[in-house]
Amino acid sequence: MKYSVPALARAIQARLIGGSDTELTGVASVRSAKPGDLVFVEDEKFLPAALNSDASAVIAGEFAAKVKSQKALLICAHPRLAFVRAAALLSPAAQAASGLHPSALVAKSARLGNEVAIEAHVVIAERAMIGDRTRIGSGTVIGEGVKVGTACNIAPNVTIYPKVKLGDRVIVHAGAVLGSDGFGYVRDPKTGRHDKFPQIGELEIGDDVEIGANSTIDRGALDETVIGRGTKLDNQVHVGHNVQIGEDVVIAAQTGLSGSAVIEDGAVIAGQVGIADHVRVEKGAILGAQCGVPSNKVIRGPGVVFWGTPARPIRQYLKELAVLARLAKKT
Numbered sequence: 114m115k116y117s118v119p120a121l122a123r124a125i126q127a128r129l130i131g132g133s134d135t136e137l138t139g140v141a142s143v144r145s146a147k148p149g150d151l152v153f154v155e156d157e158k159f160l161p162a163a164l165n166s167d168a169s170a171v172i173a174g175e176f177a178a179k180v181k182s183q184k185a186l187l188i189c190a191h192p193r194l195a196f197v198r199a200a201a202l203l204s205p206a207a208q209a210a211s212g213l214h215p216s217a218l219v220a221k222s223a224r225l226g227n228e229v230a231i232e233a234h235v236v237i238a239e240r241a242m243i244g245d246r247t248r249i250g251s252g253t254v255i256g257e258g259v260k261v262g263t264a265c266n267i268a269p270n271v272t273i274y275p276k277v278k279l280g281d282r283v284i285v286h287a288g289a290v291l292g293s294d295g296f297g298y299v300r301d302p303k304t305g306r307h308d309k310f311p312q313i314g315e316l317e318i319g320d321d322v323e324i325g326a327n328s329t330i331d332r333g334a335l336d337e338t339v340i341g342r343g344t345k346l347d348n349q350v351h352v353g354h355n356v357q358i359g360e361d362v363v364i365a366a367q368t369g370l371s372g373s374a375v376i377e378d379g380a381v382i383a384g385q386v387g388i389a390d391h392v393r394v395e396k397g398a399i400l401g402a403q404c405g406v407p408s409n410k411v412i413r414g415p416g417v418v419f420w421g422t423p424a425r426p427i428r429q430y431l432k433e434l435a436v437l438a439r440l441a442k443k444t
Contacts (some may be wrong), residue, residue: 114138118185121151124185124202125195127172134183135169140200151203154194174198206266209248223255228264242279244418253392256292261322276313276332280320280342288327289364292316295331295338295354295372310334312354316321318342325350335370340379360397369392371408379415400424405430 116233120217121231123131135383138149143159146152147167153172155407160180170185171177172192180186209230213219217235225231226245237243237255244263244411253269259273262281271285276293276395285291297310314333318340319350324330325348332338334354342358351369352358358370359378368382371390380394383402388394392406397415405422406412412419418427 114205116203118187121199121202122187125198126171127187127189127195130179130183130186130188132170135185137170137203139203140196141168141271152312153192153197154253155192156280166194172199181340190341198305211246214251221373232269238275252288259292268326274316274332276315277318278315279318280322282321283318284323286324286326286348289324290329291318291324293329297334297354297372311342314338314354316340319360328352331356347384353390365402 118132118135118137119129120136137151141150141152143152143163143166146166148167148169148263150168151170151172152168152433154160154161157176160173160177162298164182165186167257170187170188172189172195174192174257175188175314177186178188185283211228211230214233215232216233219237220239221262222239223237223241225243228246229243230248232249232251233251235249238257239256239257240257243261244265247261247265249267250269250401253275254272256275257274258275260278262279264281264285265279265283267285270287272290275410285301294312299305299310300307301334312332312334314335315337316332317337319342321343323345325346326345328350329350330352331354333417336355338352338354340358344362345360346364347366349363349367353372355373356370358376362376362380364382365384367384368386370388373391374388375393377394377396378396381399383400385402386398386400386404388406389408391409393411395411395413399418401418401420404419404424406424412424419425421428421430
């Protein structure tokens with residue numbers, strides 16, 4: 114794609130300084146930029162490198178507004194966010210050609226929307242519904258009665274069990290498993306055997322959700338597991354049965370959420386966090402890497418960072434570490 118700098122500035126709501134005749138063809142890092150590329154800087158100390166690069170235009174904060182440069186400068190409050198939106202315009206994601214591959218197996222009662230792309234060796238079961246402009250990658254299995262919304266991108270080798278509903282523009286990366294049985298058993302005190310608790314609920318995934326490679330999300334035991342609009346899951350995240358995740362939540366890799374946990378809107382969960390059953394993480398709270406949250410605990414405080422096991426506010430955690438360090442010196 115090609116954009117004139119003024120047109121791009123209008124599209125991302127940036128103030129343009131100079132370079133009105135410049136045409137942009139792509140985005141790049143400062144190090145790898147070539148003529149026609151757009152780069153960004155968030156910190157003033159990196160601005161000289163951007164200005165000395167081969168890039169044709171630079172997105173930067175107000176700190177660059179008075180700098181004299183032959184390059185086009187696009188000034189905005191949030192350079193990284195503006196760069197993301199510019200990249201979507203200059204380097205749009207490639208669209209798979211629509212059509213049904215001859216090796217795909219699609220049940221007669223399944224319904225495919227317009228401009229759907231079904232790749233090799235896909236299996237789509239009875240009464241499944243695939244929305245317009247959705248792509249289903251090679252080797253993916255779509256279970257009975259599954260509903261997939263419009264403009265979704267399902268990568269190769271994804272498994273979607275029955276009783277799963279995906280909203281619009283959902284991205285599911287390779288190897289993910291959606292709607293599998295939750296891990297629930299009842300122990301017989303006489304025999305010690307574990308009888309499986311019914312896993313007959315559903316899984317509902319909202320619009321604009323992204324699910325990382327090899328992640329697993331269990332359906333509800335009797336009710337439903339819910340992933341809210343705009344939530345982003347990294348690779349190898351596990352979500353247990355009956356978990357309720359709100360909107361715009363971010364969860365990093367190798368995190369595990371046990372059954373019936375609740376994660377409210379805007380929470381941030383870093384990598385390798387372990388969340389036990391019936392935990393509630395309230396709106397906007399932040400769990401640092403490798404936190405452990407015990408059963409039934411409530412994590413509250415918008416913007417408050419929690420750390421350690423059991424998780425507590427980082428200021429408290431650091432004070433405790435300091436006390437331990439002083440004690441260690443005395444021994």
